[in-house]
Amino acid sequence: MEEVREQTISLPRLGEPAPAFEAVTTHGVLKLEDFKGSWLIIFSHPADFTPVCTTEFIAFAEIYPELQKRGVELLGLSVDSVSSHIAWVRNVEQKTGVKIPFPIIADLSKEVSLAYGMIHPGQSKTETVRCVFIIDPNQIIRTILYYPLTTGRNMGEILRIVDALQTTDKHAVATPANWRPGDMVVVPPPNTQEMAEERLKQGYECIDWYLCRKKL
Amino acid sequence: MACISPDGKPTESGTKMLRALESGLGTPEEIAKQVGLPLFRVRSGLRELTQAGLANQKDDGYELSPKGIELLVTLSA
Numbered sequence: 001m002e003e004v005r006e007q008t009i010s011l012p013r014l015g016e017p018a019p020a021f022e023a024v025t026t027h028g029v030l031k032l033e034d035f036k037g038s039w040l041i042i043f044s045h046p047a048d049f050t051p052v053c054t055t056e057f058i059a060f061a062e063i064y065p066e067l068q069k070r071g072v073e074l075l076g077l078s079v080d081s082v083s084s085h086i087a088w089v090r091n092v093e094q095k096t097g098v099k100i101p102f103p104i105i106a107d108l109s110k111e112v113s114l115a116y117g118m119i120h121p122g123q124s125k126t127e128t129v130r131c132v133f134i135i136d137p138n139q140i141i142r143t144i145l146y147y148p149l150t151t152g153r154n155m156g157e158i159l160r161i162v163d164a165l166q167t168t169d170k171h172a173v174a175t176p177a178n179w180r181p182g183d184m185v186v187v188p189p190p191n192t193q194e195m196a197e198e199r200l201k202q203g204y205e206c207i208d209w210y211l212c213r214k215k216l
Numbered sequence: 217m218a219c220i221s222p223d224g225k226p227t228e229s230g231t232k233m234l235r236a237l238e239s240g241l242g243t244p245e246e247i248a249k250q251v252g253l254p255l256f257r258v259r260s261g262l263r264e265l266t267q268a269g270l271a272n273q274k275d276d277g278y279e280l281s282p283k284g285i286e287l288l289v290t291l292s293a
Contacts, residue, residue, distance in 0.1 A: 027257060028218025028264065034256040073256060 011117035014144060018042075018135045019115040025075070026085045027103035032139060039072040039162065040135040043153075044118040044128035048080045048088035052152045056130070057089075058098045063155045070162050071137075074102035078128055079113060082106040123149055134161060136169075171216055184213040219261040220268050229253060231291065233261050234270060234284055241277040 022031045045053040089100040118128040130147035164175040173185040189210045190196040196209040204212035219230030232251040248258040262278050265271040270284035
C-alpha cells in the first residue's frame with residue numbers, strides 16, 4: 001500500500017504563547033525570550049529587493065519611533081540570507097535615506113516561518129506571506145494579521161491595534177469599531193441581571209445595558 | 217555575531233557592554249540603560265560575550281571573566 005504523507009502546518013492562535021525560536025538576524029543571534037518584558041511585532045515579508053516589501057520596510061522604519069514610545073520592538077523575517085538582508089537595508093538607506101533600525105531574521109531553514117504559519121502554499125511555496133504577529137510582554141500572541149503578497153500593510157492600523165491592546169490591558173475595557181486614542185471605550189458587558197441594572201445607573205453613555213461607553 | 221567580530225575581537229557594541237561590566241556585576245536591564253542599547257540586543261550580546269569566555273553569568277547578572285578583564289586592559293593600552 002502506498003504511504004500517504006501529509007505535512008501538517010501549525011498556525012499559532014491568539015491567547016497562546018508565541019512559538020520560541022533562536023534565529024540568525026541582522027543584529028546577531030536572537031531568541032524570542034530576549035524580547036521578554038517588551039511588546040514585540042514580528043512581521044514577515046516575501047523577499048528582499050522587491051517593491052512592495054521595500055515600501056513596507058520604509059514605512060515600518062517611519063513608525064519605529066512611535067512604536068518605541070509604546071514599548072514595542074520590531075522584528076522582520078523572510079526566507080533570505082543575512083547577506084541579502086544587509087545588502088537590501090544598505091541599498092534602501094543609500095537610495096531613500098531611510099535607515100532600517102530593527103533586526104531581520106534570515107530564515108533560510110524556514111524554521112521560524114513554519115512555526116508561525118507564515119508560508120501559505122496557495123500563495124507561494126517558498127516565500128512568506130505578509131504576516132504581523134503582535135506579542136505582549138508575557139510573550140502571548142495578541143493579534144495576528146495576514147496580508148496577501150500583493151497588498152502592502154497599513155502602518156496606521158498596526159499602531160491603532162497596539163494602542164487598543166495597551167488601553168485594554170491598562171483600563172480593563174474594550175474598544176469599539178474604528179476606535180482611536182481619545183475616543184470613548186466600551187465597558188465590558190455585565191454578567192448578571194443585578195450588574196446590568198446597576199450599570200444603567202453608573203453614568204455611562206449606554207445604548208442599552210449591554211452596550212455602554214465611557215471616557216477614560 | 218553581533219558582539220564578536222569574525223576575527224574574535226569584540227565589536228563596538230560588545231566593547232561597550234564589557235566596559236559597562238568594569239564596575240562589577242550588572243543585570244541586562246542595568247547594562248542596557250548604561251550603554252543605550254535595546255534590552256534584547258544586550259541580552260543577546262551578553263550571551264555571546266559569555267560564550268566567547270569574556271563574561272560570566274552569575275545569578276541574574278553578568279560579570280567580566282579574567283579573559284574579559286585582560287582584553288579590556290589590552291584595548292586600553
